[in-house]
Amino acid sequence: MSRLLRSSLLLRSQLFPSPSIHHIRYATTSVAGLSPKEKKKAFSHTLKLPKTSFPLRHKDIVAAEKLQRRKTCDQLYQKQLASNPREAFVLHDGPPYANGHLHMGHALNKVLKDIINRYKVIRGHRVHYVPGWDTHGLPIEQKALAAIGKSHTSLTPSQVRAEARQVALSAIDVQKEEMRALGIMADWDHKDGTYRTLDHDFEIRQLQLFQTMIQKELIQYRLRPVYYSPSSRTALAEAELEYRDGHKSHSVYVSFPVQEEDMSEGLRAIYSRHKSGSSGVDLAIWTTTPWTLPGNSGVAVHENLTYNVVRNDHGRLLVIANDRVADLQRIFGHLTVVGSLPGSSLVGSRYTHIFHPPSSPSPKPQIFAGGHVTAGTGTGLVHSAPAHGHEDYVAFKNAGILPDKLRCPVDDAGCFTDELMSWVEDEKFRALVGKAVLGEGTKTMVELLRGEGVLLGDEIIEHRYPYDWKSKQPIIMRATPQWFADVEHIKDDALDALKAVHFHPPQARKRLEAFVLSRNEWCISRQRSWGVPIPVLFDSHGDPVTDADALAHVIQVMKSKGTDHWWSGPVDDFVPPSRKGERLSKGVDTLDVWFDSGSSWTLLRDSKIRDPELPLADVYLEGSDQHRGWFQSSLLTKVTSTSDRRAPYGTVITHGFVMDEKGDKMSKSAGNGLSPMEIIHGLGDSPAYGADTLRLWAASVDYTCDASIGPSSISHASETLRRLRNTARFLLANTSEHEEVSLEDVELRAIDRYVLHQLHDLELVALAGYDSYTFNKVVNALSTFAVSTLSTLYFDIVKDTLYCEKLDSPARLATVAVLQTVLKRMIQIMAPIIPHLAEELYQNIDALEDSSAFLGTWEPSDAWSDPALQKDVGYLLAIKPLVSQLVEEARAAKHVKMSSETELWIAASDISHTVLSRHANLLQSLFGVSRVTLGTDPSSRESLASVDAEIDDARVSLKLLPSSQHQCPRCWLYQSEIVDHLCARCASVVV
Known part of the structure; x- marks a missing residue:
């Protein structure tokens, strides 16, 4: 016995158990003599109504999403890296600043990256993504000093660094948990799963990069006028300035x-x-x-x-x-x-x-x-x-x-x-x-x-x-001895490297090129304690000692004892043997934080996870302000220090800022601030929307421009998510008790094949949207398919088949096969954007411990493409509004209450008649009437309403009449020949 037949017989035995007194009472095709209430219930037990444990909504959405996180976030990263068959895809994370909670800009950035990563996973790639944190710099140092109520002048550098380190590490712990709440896939639990610019190995790679640039004479120590922030008491690079009007x-x-x-x-x-x-x-x-x-x-x-x-x-x-x-x-x-x-x-x-x-x-x-x-x-x-x-x-x-x-x-x-x-x-x-x-x-x-x-x-x-972009205070120009990276002599190489880079949006290329062109040098030294020390000794005349032997020795000491030893250890520890006896002193400057983060590509170089002929990273994705920041510093440090002189990235993607719904910058003081955790967990009277709602908002906006967010946009995203959930719930409820039905084992009707064609089109749009990083196109296409193709059209047509047909009827099995296929493909399409819902749906299909919505490979099927059928059904759908118009006229005149009380005559030209004839079996359910007849009504019955129209340059005449049949007490369609008796179809099912 086939699995399909065994499943059908099992379900039939559940629906129609052995006869009892109750069932014998209704073992008839008539409800004559029963009360109206009894008539309604007479055959309800013979219907196969939707059934699922999948909830319409969760009382605690945050807890529900957390249940899915183990499979879809925490474990998934390692599993896909170990088992996916395709080549590695590398998205290198630009490190956010380790200070405070995540803001909406962080949320947009992390979700966009995660969508890309999850899409690549579901397409079979091994995704390499290591989240990072930028941990040095003035704001962290200032926060540390404020916490202990002291100025940096009253503390030793070692004391300042110890306090600042704790501030940075605490912020990382907070932000890490908030990123997990966003549903970001990464290896959060292992040391090598993330990186921090304060990590020892990271700092040593950075110092070695500095050494390489010194040896190439691309870094010099000079007295030059520099941007200087009195409020921060340090030199600044141009990338750290904000220009304000009205000063x-x-x-x-x-x-x-x-x-x-x-x-x-x-x-x-x-x-x-x-x-x-x-x-x-x-x-x-x-x-x-x-x-x-x-x-x-x-x-x-x-x-x-x-x-x-x-x-x-x-x-x-x-x-x-x-x-x-x-x-x-x-x-x-x-x-x-x-x-x-x-x-x-x-x-x-x-x-x-x-x-x-x-x-x-x-x-x-x-x-x-x-x-x-x-x-x-x-x-x-x-x-x-x-x-x-x-x-x-x-x-x-x-x-x-x-x-x-x-x-x-x-x-x-x-x-x-x-x-x-x-x-x-x-x-x-x-x-x-x-x-x-x-x-x-x-x-x-x-x-x-x-x-x-x-x-x-x-x-x-x-x-x-x-102005200083951190302290928000005006700066001055002041001559101080600083370390400068020579950009003028490598900018041509940098611009050449950008020629091989793809930009999204395309205009971002010109912006990055303009920043590189306008820069001749880069001040890379800062006068603060919390940072990576510049590993240079000075002689008694105040001149830097930068020979290869001295630099190598200093860096080796720090490699052995840590960078903190530069501040706490004696100078003799750092003096190379060749200079013993000389009066040398340690420098007190630290490296610019852009040099810190700009050297993060060395992580990828040393990991050796991909073909050396390819860029180190497939994608860098950050905010548009990073054209003058991380995109540029990464490019410059990579081009200056490697022989291939290639950019570290193959594609640069930039997003705008997140504004409120009026287009204003968000801030707590202005009363329009909104944090991602408030959206996810709720705050005060605001409900908890969960991570998927926030993710759906991020995927829905045109992120290449500034994106707005507020109560209305979040509510809209929540409503879209609700519709997708309801659509998926219908699919589950009508297929969950079936084993898998193969499309190859059933005879598909025209409407089934049309839905599969639409599903194929949806897949192509979704694949193109993901591949081009235009996720809003994916959301729009998925939402339109769920509402227009499924809920409004297909579900309306097949409900009668699902609820009233025999379990093993060809039509019902075909419908189940289509619903199962649609559900699986919708899960794959939505999974990168709303992974919690996708995983929850998948677990209702396959609850095996090792299974996940992300561990199968999504491959579209061209076998479903049927342009000719799409054209035919398109013509029929153009007639549907005309039918609805006629029914509404009849309802307004109180002739009928619903469309099923009517029948329709359609007279059309030859070509149109051919299309209608070809799909005659579909017309009654498509138009929602009791019967459709092609041709001109020969009777003298007065019509309820009629209309003549032109569709695709062909005339068509519609005439709506009262149904000549009676309502079936089981399916409620007007298909019965005798009052209070079952229609022929229902009689064959019940008896």
Whole structure:
């Protein structure tokens, strides 16, 4: 006996047990004489109604999802890595910062990665995914210091590091559990299953990378102006800046006097004709940073601009650009031009200023040519302080006049130092010392300028200004000795490497290329304790010792004793044998955290999990801000340190930020903050939605742009999940008591084959969506299939077959086979996005201990494709709304209550008639009427409603009539020939 027949007989025996008095009473095809209530129940026991233990909803969704997590998250990673047959797929995790709880940006990022990984698993790949954490840097250090109520200056570096380490490790524990709550598949329980930038092996690989770049002369130690954060007391890379509009600065116009003997020939010629008792001319300069004036070492002009010597109302002679005269009269008053000369004729003139008085023993600063000068703003003469501006520094260097010692009287706190007193004679300038250059120092400076009579004008302006992206405070430019990675000489290689990289969205390529192009160097040193120490000793002259022997020895000591030993151990431990006896000292700087995370690709290099001809990682996926951060630092460190000069990634995927439903940035203080754990677990009056709802939201949005989230979007995702669950529940309830029915063993009807064709189309759309990382297309297609193809169409048609046909009837077995197939494929399609629901459904099909929805390989079946049938059914579905319209007219006129009380006549043209005839057996159930007849009604019966229409350029006429038959008391269809008697079909089943 076949398994299929055995299953059918078993079910039939359950439905129709041996006769009893109760059943004998109804062993008839008539309900005549019974009360209406008895009529309704007379044959209910003969129906095969849906039955399943699968709940419509869970009372505790969080607990329910946690039950699935063992198979679908915790154990799955190791199982798939060991057993999946296809080649490895590597998604390398950009490490989130180990500080605080996960926010919505983290949730979006982790879920998107997990969707990709799960899709690759279900397609048979061995997925390599090691979640990481970025554990060094200022915010963690500051949080540690705040927790113990002390400043870093009152603690040793070792004490700071110990406290910071605990903060980072505690945050990792919190975030790890929150990632598990999101349903992220990874090896969470084993040490090698995750990585941390504070891990010993990670730090040593990073130091070895630094050593390689030193040996290639791609890292140098130089005194250069750098972005400096007084609030954080450390240098910053450009990637660590936020530019804010609306920053207010006190701008000033200041005069720098030029004596006749210091004038260029061209300037002296004009002055000699118009001096009128003047003791010289004044260079009019403009700056938005008056605190940088002590560092002035020159004034830049453009050689090709025209400059005027003008006289103001006080008889003072000023030099300004010709194009600025009209605008500057608003500040300087009426100006009379007395002479003009090109900028090239000003070059070489020397001048003084209040911080470089005539009595100074140093050479007077001079005017020099600079290609960066414009006449769009200011005066056309640019105050230049090479210690306070990269552009100024480069201009001085290009002109060959860079001072041996840069003037930079600003300390680590961003306050004036008493160094400036060595340049002036008047004690009143001491009022500047100790004051913050961005605060009281600027105010005092303006008053000193006014008191000295050199302030030509001042005003408050609003403009775009860089801020420290961590402390949210404005930064300054300040010359300090720092370690720099040379980007200028490798940017061409980096750009070439990007040519082989795929970007999603495509426009992300230009953004990353632009960041690389605009960068010539990268400041990789930081003045904090919590980080990877730069492994360099300094000699007695303050010069770094970077020979291969010294670096190798220092790194070997740290490999043996840990990086903490750099701070706690004696310097002698790190002195190589070849330098014993020399007076050496340890550096106190640490590596930029972007150098930390940017070296994480070395994990993949050493794991050797894939073909060396392929990129180390298939995918890097992070937020769009990482074009200037991790994407770039990973590219630069990889290209500079390896011989193949390839990017570490094959595909770069970027997502936008998560905003509230109004498009505003979310924050707790603004009252619009929303955390992923609040969505999953619920908070206050807000229900617990569980992880699958949040994951479905993440998959539904166009993440390449900024994504919005809030109560309505989460509610919408929850409703979509509910519909998918209900659809799947119907599939389970009508198949759960059957053993598997093969499609090859049944005769499929047209509607069955149509649903399989639609399922095939869904698979193709889903596969394309997953492969192109457009997950919203998968969600839309799956939801549409569940609602439109299944719930609204197929389920409505086959309910009669499922509930009323014989268990072993060909039609019912065919329907069960289709439902089983659809359920299995829907589980595979939804599994990457909503794994908890997928696994719960799968366990209702296969409850074996080692089974999982993710351990089978999803392969689409082209055998189900039937475009011709799709075209036919498409035509029939175009008629369906017309039928519904007629039924509604009849119902409105109170002729009928439901469509099954009617029958339909359809008259159509030859081609349309052929399609209708070909699918005549489908029409009655498709249109929901008791009978469909093709042709023109020959009777004289008055129709309930009628309509003529044109579909696909063919005419069709529909006529709705009252049914000439009676309602069957079992199936409730109007198919009975006699009142209160079973229809022929039901009679054959019951008797």
